[in-house]
């Protein structure tokens with residue numbers, strides 16, 4: 001089976017490449033060979049590759065910058081997926097894509113399901129929701145995985161920011177009144193390939209939208225505390241602050257727990273507990289930085 005993956009250099013794209021099953025003929029494309037900011041070029045790229053599955057791991061992910069770059073965010077996160085999904089429809093390929101907890105306003109007190117009403121409060125969230133809707137309208141043969149709080153040993157993310165800040169001081173202020181599920185890109189990649197496997201076995205009735213996050217919920221403060229507990233940095237004090245004490249251009253959902261029941265019931269897939277995933281990512285960083293390294 002031929003698979004085209006868009007975006008290898010990001011957090012998720014790197015993980016997809018790393019856990020890539022050998023049984024597929026897989027081609028990865030990044031800039032400058034593909035540019036989602038130029039959607040008119042994408043149809044030809046998809047058609048000429050003739051894949052059975054296109055996986056789009058690329059996106060405009062600069063949540064705060066999107067507030068002042070709405071047109072570009074919309075082009076990359078909504079128009080480009082629409083063109084790729086439409087091209088997939090032409091050749092009967094499956095389009096796999098990722099979305100975000102930012103499609104919700106965070107006012108709920110119970111985990112969001114795929115049927116919960118959306119109400120994105122940020123430009124990024126709006127662009128991702130527009131992408132979801134465009135894909136669903138373009139082709140039935142799609143799988144969209146909504147994830148949240150993604151991190152990995154590569155790229156820019158909360159976990160790596162915490163480690164960097166800890167090197168510069170003994171107190172770190174972290175928001176404690178936003179809760180969600182930190183999700184390890186490696187686990188999301190495993191789930192992605194398991195879904196590709198299932199679709200390859202003929203699961204034609206399982207297309208659609210799924211939530212896919214590591215199990216369990218915490219706050220950013222809880223996430224940071226776990227990181228420092230696991231690496232044993234006793235000198236770092238993680239001080240809990242409120243959202244108001246850490247203003248950002250783009251509003252964040254206060255509550256973004258996502259129910260992954262549909263993923264479990266449909267594909268028999270569950271992502272591991274978030275705390276276990278953080279431990280594995282830190283272990284990975286230790287190996288990458290050399291065993292015994294004091295700075296991980």
Ligand SMILES: NC(=O)c1ccc[n+]([C@@H]2O[C@H](COP(=O)([O-])OP(=O)(O)OC[C@H]3O[C@@H](n4cnc5c(N)ncnc54)[C@H](OP(=O)(O)O)[C@@H]3O)[C@@H](O)[C@H]2O)c1
Nearest residue numbers: 009010011012035036037058059061098100147148149150
């Ligand atoms: N990060 C999160 O916390 C989070 C949370 C929820 C959902 N998601 C979703 O999960 C998916 C993966 O996110 P991620 O964290 O892996 O993202 P990431 O690390 O920011 O990577 C994004 C990728 O998109 C590529 N890209 C950006 N603009 C492009 C363009 N014009 N043409 C081609 N490629 C372009 C980037 O390439 P360059 O580096 O070369 O620009 C990079 O490979 C995305 O759909 C994202 O919306 C992420």
